[in-house]
Each structure stands twice: as structure tokens, then as C-alpha cells.
Amino acid sequence: MGTKTVDGTGAATRADEDTADGAEESARAAAEIEETGTGEAGTGEPKGAGEAGDDADAAGKPEAAGPSGVGQGAGAVVSAGLGVVSLTGGWVGTVASARESLIGQLETSSSSDVATMIEKGYGDAWHATALWGGLFALAALIVGVVVLVRPAFGAPGRPQAPWTKSVAWAGVALGVIGLLLAVLKYTDVLLGLPSTG
Numbered sequence: 001m002g003t004k005t006v007d008g009t010g011a012a013t014r015a016d017e018d019t020a021d022g023a024e025e026s027a028r029a030a031a032e033i034e035e036t037g038t039g040e041a042g043t044g045e046p047k048g049a050g051e052a053g054d055d056a057d058a059a060g061k062p063e064a065a066g067p068s069g070v071g072q073g074a075g076a077v078v079s080a081g082l083g084v085v086s087l088t089g090g091w092v093g094t095v096a097s098a099r100e101s102l103i104g105q106l107e108t109s110s111s112s113d114v115a116t117m118i119e120k121g122y123g124d125a126w127h128a129t130a131l132w133g134g135l136f137a138l139a140a141l142i143v144g145v146v147v148l149v150r151p152a153f154g155a156p157g158r159p160q161a162p163w164t165k166s167v168a169w170a171g172v173a174l175g176v177i178g179l180l181l182a183v184l185k186y187t188d189v190l191l192g193l194p195s196t197g
Contacts, residue, residue: 069161075147076167082140083174086133087181093132101125123193130185137178144171 104120112120147168151160184190 069164072147072150072160073164073167075143075150076164076171079140079144079147079171080167080174081171082136082143083171083178086137086140086178087174089129089133090136093129093136096128096132097125100128118193126191126193127186130182134179134182134186137175137182139175140171141175141179144168144175148172 101121101124104117104122104124108117108120147164181190
């Protein structure tokens with residue numbers, strides 16, 4: 001009876017010791033997990049956290065900075081605008097025409113012949129309008145050509161936006177037409193002065 005009790009007590013003591021040892025091991029494991037995380041010891045990061053962080057950083061960083069094409073697009077629009085001005089006329093041409101007309105009136109008198117009055121009063125003003133229209137057309141042509149050839153001198157692997165090419169070609173075409181009309185007007189081939197003979 002006493003032996004059984006001792007044996008039972010000893011078995012209970014060993015069971016308690018085993019339980020205590022297991023609890024200590026669990027506590028040590030939990031402490032190690034808190035200190036080192038679930039990944040490699042001493043890193044303090046969960047396994048794979050570094051890789052995920054690198055991927056996130058790579059996704060958040062923009063690619064290498066390169067030409068955005070904003071300048072080329074602006075140049076194309078400017079070229080088209082100058083081409084339109086060369087055809088329709090601008091305030092510069094209007095002011096130049098009015099100035100030449102005023103100068104012509106001051107240089108002529110009532111005793112001047114009709115041909116001189118027409119030439120000084122209207123011909124010079126018409127030529128001034130044609131001259132300024134030609135200058136705007138030439139500017140449109142130059143800007144459009146520069147925009148079109150710019151990719152050849154920039155980043156070779158970066159294509160030009162299609163709309164930029166279209167608008168630049170429109171500016172070149174308007175510039176050519178405006179330049180041709182300006183030459184025809186300045187040489188009196190188109191809408192020349194009336195004959196007084």
C-alpha cells in the first residue's frame with residue numbers, strides 16, 4: 001500500500017517534471033520567435049519579408065528618367081499654330097500693313113499720279129502683309145521639321161507619339177502652303193495691283 005503510494009507519487013512527480021520541462025521549452029521557443037521572428041535568426045523579419053519589401057520598393061520606384069516628349073508635342077502644336085497664322089494673318093501683319101499704308105499716304109500728294117498713289121497707298125501695305133505671312137510660314141516650317149527630326153538625335157529606343165508626328169506634319173504642310181502664297185502675293189502674281197494704263 002505504501003509502495004504503491006510512493007510509486008504513484010514518484011510517477012506523479014516525474015509527470016510534473018516532464019510537464020514543467022515542456023512548458024519551459026515552449027516558453028523558450030516563444031521568446032526566440034519574439035526576438036528573431038519566424039525567419040532567419042537575428043533578422044527580426046518574417047521569412048520572405050525582405051524579398052517582398054524589395055519587390056514593393058522596385059514597384060514603387062519609377063523607371064529611369066528619359067525624355068517625356070512634352071517639348072516635342074508643344075513644338076508640334078506651335079508649328080501648326082504658326083502655319084494657321086501665316087494663312088489667316090495676324091495682328092503683326094495687320095499693324096505692318098496699316099503702317100505701310102500710312103507711310104504711303106504721307107509720301108504722296110494730290111498731284112501724284114494714280115499709279116504712284118496705288119503703289120504707295122495699297123501696294124506696299126499688301127507686300128508687308130505678304131512678307132509677314134511668309135515669315136510666319138517659314139517659322140512654322142522650321143519648327144515642324146525640327147520636331148520631326150528630333151527623335152533621330154534623342155533616345156533611339158523611344159518612339160515619338162503618333163499625334164505629335166501628325167500635328168508636326170500639319171504644321172509643315174501649312175508652312176509650305178503659307179510660304180508659297182506669300183511669295184505669290186509679294187511678287188504680285190496672286191491678287192496683284194490693278195493696272196492704271
